[in-house]
Amino acid sequence: MRRLRVLVLIHEDFLVPMSLDDLAPSELERIKTERDVVETLRGIGHEVRQLGVNEDLKPIRETVQQWRPHIVFNLLEEFQNEAVFDQHIVAYLELLGVPYTGCNPRALVLARDKALSKKLLSYHRIPVPRFFVVRRGRTVRRSRRIEFPLIVKSLMEESSAGIAKTSLVRDDESLAARVQFIHERFETDAIVEQFIPGREVYVAVLGNRRLEVLPPQELIVSKNDANEPLIATEKVKHDVRYQKEHGVKIVTPRLDQALAQQIVKTSKRVYRTLQLGGYARIDYRIDDGGRIYCLEANPNPEIARSEEVAASAKAAGIAYPQLLQRIVNLGIRRTASG
Numbered sequence: 525m526r527r528l529r530v531l532v533l534i535h536e537d538f539l540v541p542m543s544l545d546d547l548a549p550s551e552l553e554r555i556k557t558e559r560d561v562v563e564t565l566r567g568i569g570h571e572v573r574q575l576g577v578n579e580d581l582k583p584i585r586e587t588v589q590q591w592r593p594h595i596v597f598n599l600l601e602e603f604q605n606e607a608v609f610d611q612h613i614v615a616y617l618e619l620l621g622v623p624y625t626g627c628n629p630r631a632l633v634l635a636r637d638k639a640l641s642k643k644l645l646s647y648h649r650i651p652v653p654r655f656f657v658v659r660r661g662r663t664v665r666r667s668r669r670i671e672f673p674l675i676v677k678s679l680m681e682e683s684s685a686g687i688a689k690t691s692l693v694r695d696d697e698s699l700a701a702r703v704q705f706i707h708e709r710f711e712t713d714a715i716v717e718q719f720i721p722g723r724e725v726y727v728a729v730l731g732n733r734r735l736e737v738l739p740p741q742e743l744i745v746s747k748n749d750a751n752e753p754l755i756a757t758e759k760v761k762h763d764v765r766y767q768k769e770h771g772v773k774i775v776t777p778r779l780d781q782a783l784a785q786q787i788v789k790t791s792k793r794v795y796r797t798l799q800l801g802g803y804a805r806i807d808y809r810i811d812d813g814g815r816i817y818c819l820e821a822n823p824n825p826e827i828a829r830s831e832e833v834a835a836s837a838k839a840a841g842i843a844y845p846q847l848l849q850r851i852v853n854l855g856i857r858r859t860a861s862g
Contacts (some may be wrong), residue, residue, distance in 0.1 A: 527570060623855050636680055645797060654669065726807055742776070745760060787808065
């Protein structure tokens with residue numbers, strides 16, 4: 525394996541310190557992805573340099589021109605405190621002519637907007653929940669075609685931001701209140717989706733043109749009340765104490781052959797429809813009748829050792845260092861905007 529110069533782009537608040545000995549467990553958890561990526565890339569022999577970024581593009585240009593990395597490992601999820609600006613960083617890397625890991629700017633735009641991506645998927649006859657969008661400053665007008673229960677999310681935010689048990693609404697009064705919360709808390713439009721009861725499954729996909737669908741992973745909350753609907757809330761996804769108290773875990777599910785094949789086929793169609801590249805995670809609901817619904821596609825998803833993509837890779841026999849190396853290789857081989 526060739527030793528590469530790898531520049532890891534990180535938000536300046538998540539830089540990995542030289543020594544981790546004095547960090548509290550909560551701080552180690554906060555930087556887990558950055559730590560895992562930086563330490564693992566160094567462990568497999570690459571020369572790794574971190575660059576903290578938030579407000580200014582100049583350090584990126586200077587570091588690329590002076591150090592000449594073989595590839596940029598992109599871990600930025602926002603720029604200038606705006607999540608929707610992540611695509612601009614990738615576009616800038618393309619203008620600089622440097623290879624980078626993960627998704628291209630066009631696909632970041634398509635996948636970021638949950639309504640736009642659902643429209644594209646629906647056009648290609650990929651099942652998605654019925655939905656409508658409530659723009660900021662507008663009141664809710666629910667179509668009779670969309671029945672309760674409904675779940676309310678930010679149109680643009682990721683990582684389950686703003687999703688709580690109260691996001692699931694069963695009447696118009698609760699719907700209006702939750703939409704207002706999203707408008708005010710996140711200053712974004714709200715998307716209102718038909719809630720699909722059932723199992724929640726995450727599928728990792730690697731590739732640019734030739735795709736590999738890794739074994740699905742299922743979200744389990746074992747200590748919930750039997751009658752409580754499964755919702756991937758912000759606490760379920762990110763609160764370690766809550767996860768321990770409620771038995772939250774990610775497991776490789778048992779799926780019948782026909783359903784497993786359908787998930788593989790659908791995941792490739794989603795990936796290509798949204799023009800994704802590098803690696804992504806596609807989230808599904810499976811209802812009691814075995815029907816699958818694509819909830820969303822996540823370009824550049826979490827790739828810490830403890831997260832779903834790494835778990836999928838492990839289930840496929842791909843060790844974590846191998847996973848990161850494959851992501852690097854895909855970035856180097858990709859053409860611009862591909």
